[in-house]
Amino acid sequence: MLLWNHYPLIWTLKKAHAMPIHIAQRLIDSACQVILGKEHAVRLALSCLLARGHLLIEDLPGVGKTTLAHLLARLLGLQFQRIQFTSDLLPADILGVSVFDQRDGQFRFHPGPIFAQLVLADEINRATPKAQSALLEAMEERQISAEGQTWPLPSPFFVIATQNPSEQIGTFPLPESQLDRFLMCISLGYPSPEAERALLAGDDRRDLLARLPAELQPGELDTLLAAVRAIHVAPRLLDYLQALLTHSRESADFSSGLSPRAGLALLAASRAWALLAGRDHVLPEDVQAVLPAVAGHRLRTGSSGALSAEQLSRRLLEAVPLP
Amino acid sequence: MRAARSPRRILERWLFRVGDPEPSPVQLGQRRIFVLPTSFGLALGASLLVMLLASINYNLSLGFALTFLIAGTAWVSIHHAFRTLIHLGVRAGRSPAVFLGEAAVFSVILDNPADRHRRGLQLWPTGSPSPEETFDLSPDTTQVIKITVATHSRGWLQLPRLTLESRYPLGLIRAWSLFQPELRCLVYPALEQHSPSLPFGDGPRPGDRGRQGGTDDFAGLRHHQPADSPRHIAWKAVARGAPWQTKEFEGHSARVIWLDWNTLPPSMDVETRLSRLARWVVEAERAGVDYGLRLPGSSHPPGQGEPHRHACLKMLALHGSPGHD
């Protein structure tokens, strides 16, 4: 899709930003060694995390969702936890429980698996809404409260949730309000024939992953996150962004428009995408690149009939002209 | 559904170049804008004529000047009125579905691409009384105008032809344009007022468990058994010194109800049936149960959620009308 690695770096790079950009490039190169032929998805996933957002991966089993989550944790040097969501999962199974310590006659909080920097919530739509909302509230507030006390979650804190769209029976699709808490919703899709061939012929991904060294030194992630915030956004770009939001709210193509939160998400993701592309400013192309992932799960088709997320965002994108 | 081709309709069609609903965006070009004097404009015209005759009669040079100055200003106001409307863009916005009897609300989007204000605009369905208030468009903005239309039958309701008018600046000239953007509103059947409660058929009724439609998973406590998971022990109760108990949780049993046309009394007419089914759809959605819909010749599999509700109501709304969608 929209890749332009050849965008001349010399024009844009400033000394102060050279560091983050090199780190970002290193990250992408490493990731592409493990996940073959999925550079776009990897970039999106990375942008999502660099924009401090949570990621929802919607895809069939076996296309590498879990591998991608592992890889990201590995690359960013984050402490990783995986929670397999099932129908009998209880909120306490995620957040942790207070256990009565008989020795000192007091309750002691046993932190749940959510106390990690990167949490993979696998097949989130299998759990009951109560369990789902426990996770989602923790995602939003970045802390949990139990027994009248609050415990902050580690920082940074990312959640990568996966769900299987093809299964209908016995699942609880995330309600719209919950979907909005994920900055992006992406899908991986089947690999291309070449990638598949390489996959079949090459080493086991898990081994590869295990061998992969943590890319980021301590502190480098913070540098990256700060760099994303420093990416320049021109007034003209804000105009464009606003036009997109306004159109989504007014047009008959969509039954509900993008929320202000979605607007912020779009801006943050565009910044991260621009950083990964090696630029210190956001272009309309950056917005367009992240738009399907950011807006797709938030837009609802209007009276015009059922459209996929990709089609919806395409329609939004093409309706708003650029000068 | 084609309107009767009355002479008036044909005249309008020829005069105002209006036809079938147009796809968005509609651009208001020169040929779509019409200007005629208002009654005040006509009165001023008559007054100016009298003033001119008086000026000729008494040979009042300044009388000529005054008459011509007012006439010139009035003439310029024609151009201003024209300029208020020209190059405006009209787009269809959204029109959320409503139940029959509620007013349909159409959003019409007006684009002002020019760097000047457009003042004193009014937009209303052609033929109905014009609204009292006017609105202005700021330079380089778009504005959403809501058009409210009463609903009289279920099914698709096309946005009626609209009149956009301005009498700005002097109220002497009325400039207007007629257009009909392609925009439809789905009108669900009316909700039946006093309908019997939901037809919970074969499955267990939610009422059996004393709680109506709970999606909650905590169902209650029972005596502790050694095999129970320690996670499910009601620790708080234990701490208070109560006997050991285990929290019991529901699995989400698949409660499904079918809202079926054929189960309704045969004496009911079509619209009443649809009204009742519509009411049931709304209630089933509110109760949080899975529901399916069966109509003669079509059906919708069980489910819930907003899209599902919409699909069911749409099926009801369009029942019997050829060419769904």
Next chain:
Amino acid sequence: MVRPDMTKPSLRPDQTGWLIAAAGLSLAPHASHLPLAISALCLLLLLWRGLLNHRGAPLPSRSLLLLIVAVMASLVLLEFRHFFGKDPGIALLAGLLSLKLLETRSPRDGRAVLLLSFFMQLGQFLYQQHMGIAALALMGTLAAVGAMLALQGRPEPVGQRIRVAGTLVLQGLPLMVVLFVLFPRVPGPLWGLPADAFNRSTGLSDTMTPGDIAHLSESGAIAFRAAFQGASPPPPAERYWRGPVLSRFDGRSWHQGPTTRLSKPAYTPQGPAHSYILTLEPHNQRWLLALDFPASAPERIHTDNFQLLAREPVRERVRLALVSYPQTPVGLQERTVTLSEALTLPPTGNPRTRALGERLRTQVTRPEDIPDHLITFFRQSRLTYTLSPQALGEDDVDSFLFDTRQGFCEHFAGAFVFALRAAGVPARVVTGYQGGELNPVDGTLVVRQSDAHAWTEVWLEGRGWVRIDPTAAAAPRRLEDGLAAALGGEGRIPLLARGDLVWLKALRNQFDALNNRWNQWVLGYNQGRQQEMMAWLGLHQAGWQELAALMSGALGLVMAVLAGWILRNRHKIDPIDRSWLTFCRRLSALGFPRQSWEGPIEYTRRVSTLRADLADPVLAIGTGYALLRYGQNPADHALLHRFHQSVKRFRPR
């Protein structure tokens, strides 16, 4: 399509304010002629309405308004005795307009007020049309347009509203000018005018009683202007502008005798000629006050006593192109009827003057020497020239010549003629204007009412009628330097006719010149002027058809400009975007149009893959635009320059 008003919206305070302003401005100038009581009542009503508006108080009840209508009507009746005609009509209209404001509740009422205001503005032109009134009318129009805007739009600051109204009026101005200049003018009234349509204007009358001209001299109003073409005007002593010739004396007043109307002058013009344009203020009489002695003027009437008359009383300002020959001998062969009338005296009265005449007749052998002797007598009598002579006795002439010895020109002329007739020399009084003042600003000679004068004509065998000005005997400076010089420091002469205030005089000259132009070109713009204008444009003998065609053409032109202004839909576009759009247009011409939503990088990348040969410049321009538009340093001048240059040089094929 008229829709019934569902509810009548009430007026906002700002709307009412504008209406009061518009009505007030159209009423204000009427105060100069309306009876004081009615002016005061109108002012009171306006103030009341303003107060109610300010306080947001309810309007008075209908019965109270009816009462005021009755008061108003009785006031008018009291002043004018009837309701018909111009003056009572205007007075009633003024009252109604003020009252209408007090029952103005809806925009509809407001619009009626505005139409009434327009009529009131027109009405004031019946009384006065000077520049100040025009300015006031313009302000009134502005206020009325402001009121229309207020009735139609939202509340706005006053300054803003005036600006919008001013723009509208300014845009209407070209149309006004075209219509004013080219609308075919028709002369004369279309229907009968009310009896009081024209005010009694100041000016000479056809009788002369002692004190008349002195009274007239107190007015500084302009009687007429003369613009001499080519050469300078004749010297002051030759500037005698002939008005009524008075040959009958009834013992107290001088009257016109019977005259014969001729289509040609009764003399053959001789000597040096002066051609000039006379612009005569309306005086509601027929004499045209030509400089002695006018050559044949078509369309005018000559009389046997050398007056030039119009066919109709002069009710509007007229412009006459005239040629005069001051040294023409006139009346060489005079009819005996005229001569005998020029000798007639009333049977009784003024015995001392009669005796003086008898003495002259007997003492002087040659009748043509008698006037000189009489002049000598006048001089020796030490007569005083004054605006305010002492009251005269029973016999005016005797009293003036032998008792009071103070008088104004009519005394001098009357006494002179009386004495000559008594001496058997035919003589008559001529009234008119003498002198005039040259305005250095535009070179026209301005003659005022204060220049009104009376002199005499004496008929001498072989020389015909000879002008003799007895006033000159007493006050020679009257001829050379005007009234003020002749009278010395007398305070009753008009301020502007006084000579000592130099700066005031300069100011007056400026103003007069401006006023003259105003009169000539605005107020005096009539059919004749229109024809002149057409001739100047090369359209001789333009009928109304040609005028109408020309007017339509000019109107079309103005409207085309307006239409162009409407359709102009240009956006202010910055140079970077303009270059970028140029670039996109050029690529589009090659068959690679940019999608409306396509960003610069993606577009140029797409094009560069399709046209590898253009890749370098295209990518450079694309990245340049992206950097300039979205980058951190948009003001990078080197980059900006490079970008513009690349686009300029980019002409792909």
